[in-house]
Amino acid sequence: MKTELFPLSISLFNACSLFYLLSTLFYIVFLAKRHRTIGTLASGTAWTGLAANTAALVLRWIAAGWDHPPFTNLYESLVFFAWGIALVYLLFEWKYQHRVVGAFVLTMALAAMGLASLSPNKEIEPLVPALQSWWLHIHVITASIGYAAFVVAFGFSIAFLLKDRIDLSRFGIAAGLLQIFTLILGSQGSILTRGIYQLTRVTFIEGNMQVVQDPTGHHAASITIPGVGTLLLIALVLYLAATILFFIKTIKQESQIGTHAFTVVGAAFGAQSLGIGWLVFKAGIMEEASLSANPYGFTLLVLAWAAVGFLLLFTWKYDGLLGLLPETEVLDTIEYKSIMVGFPFMTLLIVTGAIWANYAWGRYWGWDPKETWSLITWLIYAVYLHARFTAGWRGRRTAYLSIIGFISVIFTYLGVNIFLSGLHSYGSG
Amino acid sequence: MSPKQETSLWTSIRKTFSSVKLTIVLLIILAIASILGTFIPQDLQTATRLYSQGTFRLLNSLELFDLYHSWWFITLLFLLCFNLVICSLERLPRVWKLIQSVDPQWKDSRLNRTSFSHSMNLANPPVKPEEVIRSITRSLNRSHGEILACLIALAAGFELIARLRHVSIIWDILIIGSALVSIIFFIYTRFQQPIVTPHDQGVDIFFNRGRYSRLGAYIVHVSILIIFLGGLVGNLLGFEGYVEIAEGESKESIWLRGEDIEIPLGFQIRCDDFEFTTYPGTQRPKDYKSKLAIIDRGQEVTLSRQNGVPLPYKIIEVNDPLTYKGITFYQSSYGAAADSAVKLRVNDPNGEEVETYSVNVKERVSLPDSELSFFVFRIEQNPDGMGPGVQIALFQPGQHPGFFWIFNNFPELDERRKGQFVFTLLDVEEKFFTGLQVAKDPGISLVWFGCGLMMLGLAIAFFWSHRRVWIRLSGDQLMIAALTNKQPAAFSKAFDRLVQFLQPFAEK
Numbered sequence: 001m002k003t004e005l006f007p008l009s010i011s012l013f014n015a016c017s018l019f020y021l022l023s024t025l026f027y028i029v030f031l032a033k034r035h036r037t038i039g040t041l042a043s044g045t046a047w048t049g050l051a052a053n054t055a056a057l058v059l060r061w062i063a064a065g066w067d068h069p070p071f072t073n074l075y076e077s078l079v080f081f082a083w084g085i086a087l088v089y090l091l092f093e094w095k096y097q098h099r100v101v102g103a104f105v106l107t108m109a110l111a112a113m114g115l116a117s118l119s120p121n122k123e124i125e126p127l128v129p130a131l132q133s134w135w136l137h138i139h140v141i142t143a144s145i146g147y148a149a150f151v152v153a154f155g156f157s158i159a160f161l162l163k164d165r166i167d168l169s170r171f172g173i174a175a176g177l178l179q180i181f182t183l184i185l186g187s188q189g190s191i192l193t194r195g196i197y198q199l200t201r202v203t204f205i206e207g208n209m210q211v212v213q214d215p216t217g218h219h220a221a222s223i224t225i226p227g228v229g230t231l232l233l234i235a236l237v238l239y240l241a242a243t244i245l246f247f248i249k250t251i252k253q254e255s256q257i258g259t260h261a262f263t264v265v266g267a268a269f270g271a272q273s274l275g276i277g278w279l280v281f282k283a284g285i286m287e288e289a290s291l292s293a294n295p296y297g298f299t300l301l302v303l304a305w306a307a308v309g310f311l312l313l314f315t316w317k318y319d320g321l322l323g324l325l326p327e328t329e330v331l332d333t334i335e336y337k338s339i340m341v342g343f344p345f346m347t348l349l350i351v352t353g354a355i356w357a358n359y360a361w362g363r364y365w366g367w368d369p370k371e372t373w374s375l376i377t378w379l380i381y382a383v384y385l386h387a388r389f390t391a392g393w394r395g396r397r398t399a400y401l402s403i404i405g406f407i408s409v410i411f412t413y414l415g416v417n418i419f420l421s422g423l424h425s426y427g428s429g
Numbered sequence: 430m431s432p433k434q435e436t437s438l439w440t441s442i443r444k445t446f447s448s449v450k451l452t453i454v455l456l457i458i459l460a461i462a463s464i465l466g467t468f469i470p471q472d473l474q475t476a477t478r479l480y481s482q483g484t485f486r487l488l489n490s491l492e493l494f495d496l497y498h499s500w501w502f503i504t505l506l507f508l509l510c511f512n513l514v515i516c517s518l519e520r521l522p523r524v525w526k527l528i529q530s531v532d533p534q535w536k537d538s539r540l541n542r543t544s545f546s547h548s549m550n551l552a553n554p555p556v557k558p559e560e561v562i563r564s565i566t567r568s569l570n571r572s573h574g575e576i577l578a579c580l581i582a583l584a585a586g587f588e589l590i591a592r593l594r595h596v597s598i599i600w601d602i603l604i605i606g607s608a609l610v611s612i613i614f615f616i617y618t619r620f621q622q623p624i625v626t627p628h629d630q631g632v633d634i635f636f637n638r639g640r641y642s643r644l645g646a647y648i649v650h651v652s653i654l655i656i657f658l659g660g661l662v663g664n665l666l667g668f669e670g671y672v673e674i675a676e677g678e679s680k681e682s683i684w685l686r687g688e689d690i691e692i693p694l695g696f697q698i699r700c701d702d703f704e705f706t707t708y709p710g711t712q713r714p715k716d717y718k719s720k721l722a723i724i725d726r727g728q729e730v731t732l733s734r735q736n737g738v739p740l741p742y743k744i745i746e747v748n749d750p751l752t753y754k755g756i757t758f759y760q761s762s763y764g765a766a767a768d769s770a771v772k773l774r775v776n777d778p779n780g781e782e783v784e785t786y787s788v789n790v791k792e793r794v795s796l797p798d799s800e801l802s803f804f805v806f807r808i809e810q811n812p813d814g815m816g817p818g819v820q821i822a823l824f825q826p827g828q829h830p831g832f833f834w835i836f837n838n839f840p841e842l843d844e845r846r847k848g849q850f851v852f853t854l855l856d857v858e859e860k861f862f863t864g865l866q867v868a869k870d871p872g873i874s875l876v877w878f879g880c881g882l883m884m885l886g887l888a889i890a891f892f893w894s895h896r897r898v899w900i901r902l903s904g905d906q907l908m909i910a911a912l913t914n915k916q917p918a919a920f921s922k923a924f925d926r927l928v929q930f931l932q933p934f935a936e937k
Contacts, residue, residue: 129747362759362866
């Protein structure tokens with residue numbers, strides 16, 4: 001019976017992804033249309049997704065055995081992270097009855113599930129000796145809840161800035177820079193230097209994906225996806241132009257420039273959407289290409305694209321949005337309440353990590369990149385709390401701090417695994 | 430130097446270090462430095478590879494390749510500690526005064542100044558103050574119950590987990606200790622009596638709860654200092670090292686990590702057995718365990734128990750180390766010992782067998798009818814998931830030795846090398862050595878205590894507040910006013926409940 005549970009859990013995970021996708025779409029429509037029914041549908045599908053997520057995790061746990069919890073490799077960790085985000089968000093939604101940030105927060109849960117689905121290895125892998133410990137349980141659960149609370153806080157910070165009538169051009173500059181950064185980084189520079197987009201070349205042996213080495217044997221080979229590079233290069237150039245225009249607008253304050261900038265962004269978004277769509281299509285039909293070969297790069301691309309999508313949505317439905325959002329004080333308060341939830345969990349995360357490290361490796365703190373970055377995230381939120389309670393900061397300044405903290409959370413959770421290596425890496429991610 | 434000048438030097442130091450702005454500046458510098466350390470390689474080998482000579486020398490002079498132990502990083506940490514101490518000392522007197530200042534007088538102005546106020550006409554005056562006190566105490570104790578329940582559950586959970594995995598006594602004491610202290614404290618607050626002041630207009634009652642919660646932040650700060658102290662003690666009085674012990678061998682000293690210094694243990698440690706298991710059907714490591722014995726002054730020491738019987742050994746594995754006399758041995762790695770035997774066959778390129786050898790590691794063998802000779806350089810259990818393999822060094826006079834691998838699972842592999850001979854790995858009769866991480870850290874209990882204290886401090890700072898409730902019973906009027914220093918939303922609910930509990934006294 002146990003072996004049947006595993007495929008069932010995979011099906012439930014897929015169902016869960018679908019529900020999160022539906023829910024995200026409903027929340028986005030809710031932002032635009034403000035219909036109560038749509039809002040209820042959004043929450044309903046989110047709760048259903050969470051139920052599916054929970055059931056899938058439980059089944060996977062049973063299938064793997066009691067001392068093998070479902071968060072020991074990258075796939076499981078991402079799914080568990082998505083679960084945490086959905087749970088914490090829905091609890092906050094239930095307590096405060098505000099649906100407005102559902103769109104941003106659920107996008108993160110969806111992104112985690114999406115990245116998980118691109119993970120080449122979804123099997124239950126038996127635990128290596130270092131992971132055979134009860135501290136694994138506490139450490140990962142505190143991570144999931146803590147990070148989830150910070151993601152919810154981020155959602156409310158964005159909502160606050162919107163309601164506070166922040167100049168959307170500033171969002172524009174941030175979004176533009178993010179696009180330039182991800183397009184260059186996600187393609188390892190090839191879009192800028194050669195106008196092409198490449199994926200790692202792979203072959204499939206008996207259903208298992210194997211990376212193909214290039215003739216020297218030192219690196220993985222690449223395969224160019226035709227057409228994608230051109231489209232993304234156009235998008236990149238347009239985003240650059242838009243960012244410059246936004247920057248000029250913030251200095252000169254002429255709304256005409258702002259309008260032009262948004263038109264350019266719209267065009268860039270169109271080109272980018274075409275590029276990503278073409279990439280997905282081609283990667284699906286080309287034999288030697290697979291999005292699972294570059295899951296991080298692709299997810300980064302899609303997340304950045306979604307950010308611009310949100311920006312365009314804000315601009316298009318600005319007045320409606322402002323009417324929908326509750327008072328700034330409310331948004332500000334919930335933002336700091338979620339951080340008050342996240343901070344103790346983050347502290348517990350670092351402490352349990354130290355205890356576990358001491359039993360496994362003989363030292364409780366080794367300035368490992370993961371440890372160091374989690375400390376930095378902790379420090380940023382400590383600064384947030386001091387700024388709020390000791391220095392009396394409110395409003396925009398604390399919202400910015402919350403956003404900086406969120407970026408640090410993402411880097412701590414994923415960035416360290418991708419860009420830096422250490423004892424914490426999940427192997428060849 | 431005149432006393433006046435001395436005071437002003439100390440005063441200016443105090444002034445600089447009591448500023449929160451300095452804290453933020455120090456934290457930002459420390460954060461940037463720490464981030465830098467994650468991008469710049471922290472070991473010299475990688476650094477020499479990555480950077481040109483000039484850049485390397487420049488960065489090395491700033492100790493950027495061992496950033497976290499550099500003089501300037503440590504200085505920054507000390508400055509932060511000093512800043513923390515001075516800040517706390519400066520602010521503590523004021524907070525202490527606030528805690529001790531008890532203000533039980535009813536003031537009519539309170540009704541207007543706070544949003545938590547209420548007045549009601551009494552149904553049957555005069556009301557006995559004791560009855561009012563009882564109702565209010567019951568109402569206020571409601572919220573305590575929840576917190577207490579959470580704390581106990583948390584402590585119980587930790588204790589359960591600790592019991593399951595043989596965590597040390599100190600941890601047990603800390604957890605049970607803090608749980609007990611919290612329980613005692615909460616029971617004490619439940620029975621705390623309000624201050625009753627009768628006067629000619631009636632009776633004033635004053636509840637003063639949770640005033641020590643104002644110390645929450647200071648407990649957190651002290652805990653940070655304790656953690657730093659623990660780290661310092663560990664750094665100065667402890668060590669981190671490594672030792673490899675072959676099966677059957679015993680060692681008396683260990684090697685310090687990163688330096689060529691040998692540290693005597695003061696006793697002998699012997700590896701009686703090493704076991705390595707993989708998951709069936711895969712090469713994935715499942716467990717590696719070492720059976721370790723300790724001989725101190727000629728006597729074998731009891732290291733573990735089975736069914737109450739003391740045993741002179743302990744079987745350690747990853748996550749379950751051995752501690753003796755303050756020194757802890759962690760299962761870290763393993764490898765093939767020098768006297769492992771490797772059985773391999775050498776063929777000529779046509780497939781004809783030349784010879785079968787049984788050799789030890791680094792035992793040089795000459796190949797017949799040729800100038801070539803070889804030895805087995807390394808044995809690996811599972812390099813790159815390829816299964817058991819050995820690395821051969823092939824020697825030809827006048828040339829650099831060639832290195833290549835042969836694997837038990839891939840017998841045909843060496844044909845691709847197109848060498849003068851084809852090697853096939855038949856068998857590896859391994860004797861292992863166990864790689865142990867050895868550490869002594871006298872400061873570790875301080876660190877754990879600091880961590881526990883920090884969690885307690887955070888809980889107090891976030892979720893416990895200083896609540897004051899003033900009541901005046903005067904004639905047929907009952908007036909209440911309340912103040913809280915934190916958590917207004919939660920207190921709003923508590924205050925509503927308070928009023929609810931007093932409803933029986935009110936006029937219908």
